[in-house]
Amino acid sequence: MDKKILSSADIQQFEQRYRATFINSLGGFKSICLIGTKNKSNMSNLAIFSSIVHIGANPPLIGFVVRPDSAERHTLENILETGFYTLNHIDTEILEKAHQTSARYPREVSEFDAVGLTEYYQDFFAPFVKESHIQIGMEFRERVDFTINDTIFIIGEIKTVSFPSDILKEDGFLNLESAGTLTCSGLDSYHTTSNVSRLSYAKTESWPTRIK
Amino acid sequence: MDKKILSSADIQQFEQRYRATFINSLGGFKSICLIGTKNKSNMSNLAIFSSIVHIGANPPLIGFVVRPDSAERHTLENILETGFYTLNHIDTEILEKAHQTSARYPREVSEFDAVGLTEYYQDFFAPFVKESHIQIGMEFRERVDFTINDTIFIIGEIKTVSFPSDILKEDGFLNLESAGTLTCSGLDSYHTTSNVSRLSYAKTESWPTRIK
Numbered sequence: 144m145d146k147k148i149l150s151s152a153d154i155q156q157f158e159q160r161y162r163a164t165f166i167n168s169l170g171g172f173k174s175i176c177l178i179g180t181k182n183k184s185n186m187s188n189l190a191i192f193s194s195i196v197h198i199g200a201n202p203p204l205i206g207f208v209v210r211p212d213s214a215e216r217h218t219l220e221n222i223l224e225t226g227f228y229t230l231n232h233i234d235t236e237i238l239e240k241a242h243q244t245s246a247r248y249p250r251e252v253s254e255f256d257a258v259g260l261t262e263y264y265q266d267f268f269a270p271f272v273k274e275s276h277i278q279i280g281m282e283f284r285e286r287v288d289f290t291i292n293d294t295i296f297i298i299g300e301i302k303t304v305s306f307p308s309d310i311l312k313e314d315g316f317l318n319l320e321s322a323g324t325l326t327c328s329g330l331d332s333y334h335t336t337s338n339v340s341r342l343s344y345a346k347t348e349s350w351p352t353r354i355k
Numbered sequence: 356m357d358k359k360i361l362s363s364a365d366i367q368q369f370e371q372r373y374r375a376t377f378i379n380s381l382g383g384f385k386s387i388c389l390i391g392t393k394n395k396s397n398m399s400n401l402a403i404f405s406s407i408v409h410i411g412a413n414p415p416l417i418g419f420v421v422r423p424d425s426a427e428r429h430t431l432e433n434i435l436e437t438g439f440y441t442l443n444h445i446d447t448e449i450l451e452k453a454h455q456t457s458a459r460y461p462r463e464v465s466e467f468d469a470v471g472l473t474e475y476y477q478d479f480f481a482p483f484v485k486e487s488h489i490q491i492g493m494e495f496r497e498r499v500d501f502t503i504n505d506t507i508f509i510i511g512e513i514k515t516v517s518f519p520s521d522i523l524k525e526d527g528f529l530n531l532e533s534a535g536t537l538t539c540s541g542l543d544s545y546h547t548t549s550n551v552s553r554l555s556y557a558k559t560e561s562w563p564t565r566i567k
Binding site: 301354 | 356357358359360361362363366369371372373374375376377378379380381382383384385386387388405406407408409410411412413414415416417418420422442444447450451454455456457458459460469477488489491496497499501502503504506508510512513514515516517518519520521523526527528529531532536537538540541543544545546547548549550551552553554555556557558559562563566
C-alpha cells in the first residue's frame with residue numbers, strides 16, 4: 144500500500160477550502176442531525192449539524208459544536224434565547240433538503256419553508272421535522288467556549304424521544320441502520336451503513352464475541 | 356409506521372445499563388478511533404474512543420470526550436503528562452482487537468500487547484497502531500471540564516497524518532470508505548458504510564446536486 148505522510152507544515156500550506164475539506168474528513172464518520180429551533184416571536188429555523196456527541200446517559204446529555212460565524216448562528220441564538228431545540232435524524236429521502244439547510248438563508252426565511260420540510264409540534268416548544276424518523280426534544284444545559292478557535296460547545300438534556308417502535312431492541316439498543324439514519328464524512332459526503340457486528344462487553348480475561 | 360414516544364421520566368426509570376445503551380444509540384453514528392499514548396516511563400496505552408469531533412481546520416483541531424472514571428483514564432493521564440497522542444482509524448481486520456482495548460487492563464499492561472496490535476513510532480513521541488490505515492499524530496492543546504456530569508473534553512492539534520495515497524481526492528477529500536474506516540452505533544455496534552453521494556455546496560438560489 145502506497146502511503147502518504149503529511150506534516151503540520153504541509154497542512155498549513157493547503158489552500159483554505161482544500162484544508163477544510165481535508166481536515167473535516169480526517170476524524171472519521173460523523174453523526175448528523177437537523178437542529179430545529181424557533182425564537183420568541185415564533186420564527187423557526189432549521190440547520191444541519193455534523194458534530195453531535197454523546198456526553199452522558201445519566202442525566203441523558205448530547206452535545207454539539209457551533210461555529211458562530213456561519214449559517215449556524217441563528218440556531219445558537221434561538222437556543223440561548225428560548226432554551227429548547229430538537230435533533231432530527233436524516234435519511235436518504237430527506238437528504239438533499241437537509242443538506243440545503245446549510246445555505247445562508249436570511250433571518251426572516253424559515254429553512255423549513257425554503258427546503259420543503261414540515262415544521263411539527265408535539266408537546267414541545269421547539270419544532271420537530273415531521274419527515275424525520277427519529278426525533279429528540281432537547282433542553283439547553285451548558286455552554287462552553289473553546290478559546291483556541293472561538294467555537295462554542297452546547298450541551299443539552301434529552302427531554303423527549305420519538306422513534307419507530309420496531310428499532311428498539313430488548314437491551315435498549317436502537318437499530319439506527321434499519322431506521323435509515325445516515326452518517327457523514329467530510330463536509331458533504333453522505334453514507335448509509337452496513338452492520339458488521341455488535342461485540343460483547345470487553346473483559347480482560349476473555350475475547351469479545353459477535354452478538355446479534 | 357408504529358411510533359414510540361418516551362418522556363424524560365420514562366428514560367429516568369430505565370435500568371442503568373439499558374439506559375446507557377439507549378442513550379448512546381440516540382445521537383447517531385459515531386466516529387471511532389484507537390488513541391495511542393505512553394507515559395514518561397515509556398509505558399504505552401491504547402484505548403478505543405467513540406466521541407471524536409471535528410473542531411476546526413485552521414488551526415487543524417480534533418476533540419474527544421473522556422469519562423475519567425472509566426478504562427479511559429490512563430489515556431487522559433498520559434496525554435496530560437506528555438502532551439502527545441495518536442488517533443488511529445479502525446477497519447474490520449482489527450475490529451475485535453480494537454474493541455478489546457476497552458477491557459479494564461491494569462496500569463502495568465499495555466493494551467498493544469494484550470490485544471495483539473503493533474506499537475509503532477515514526478518521528479513522533481506517541482505510539483501509532485501499525486495495522487491502522489489512517490494514523491494521526493496529535494499535540495494536546497486545550498482541556499475543558501464539563502461541570503454538568505464531570506466528563507472532560509480534550510482538544511488537540513493535528514501534527515502529522517499518514518494514509519493510503521489513493522484515498523486523497525483532488526479537492527482534499529479523503530475517501531474513508533475505500534480505506535475501510537468503520538463507524539459505531541451505541542456502545543458496541545460497528546458498521547461499514549456505503550456512499551450515497553457527495554452534494555454540492557449549498558446556496559440559497561440553487562438546489563444541491565450530486566457530485567462524484
